[in-house]
Amino acid sequence: MKKLIIKNTKQEPLWYKMNCTCKKNNVMESFPVKECLHCSYVMKEESIPKEQFFITDPKGKKKLITQITLVRGRHEEVIAWSMI
Numbered sequence: 804m805k806k807l808i809i810k811n812t813k814q815e816p817l818w819y820k821m822n823c824t825c826k827k828n829n830v831m832e833s834f835p836v837k838e839c840l841h842c843s844y845v846m847k848e849e850s851i852p853k854e855q856f857f858i859t860d861p862k863g864k865k866k867l868i869t870q871i872t873l874v875r876g877r878h879e880e881v882i883a884w885s886m887i
């Protein structure tokens with residue numbers, strides 16, 4: 804598969820400066836058991852697709868998605884992406 808074009812990328816989103824609040828050697832004090840914005844944002848960023856993919860439209864027709872646009876939240880974290 805070919806590389807996906809991703810729009811609205813950021814070199815240094817605001818949340819990169821937010822510290823991880825996990826206690827690394829304690830599962831009960833770490834994400835996802837404990838809330839940690841930094842780690843939840845890392846997880847969201849890692850879930851962004853990197854290669855082109857197919858979707859099926861309401862008429863049952865396959866469509867190749869070649870680019871997406873990231874939607875960002877208040878800390879410039881990725882909250883969603885649209886296929887345009």
Ligand SMILES: [Zn+2]
Pocket residue numbers: 823824825834839840841842
């Ligand atoms: Zn963390």
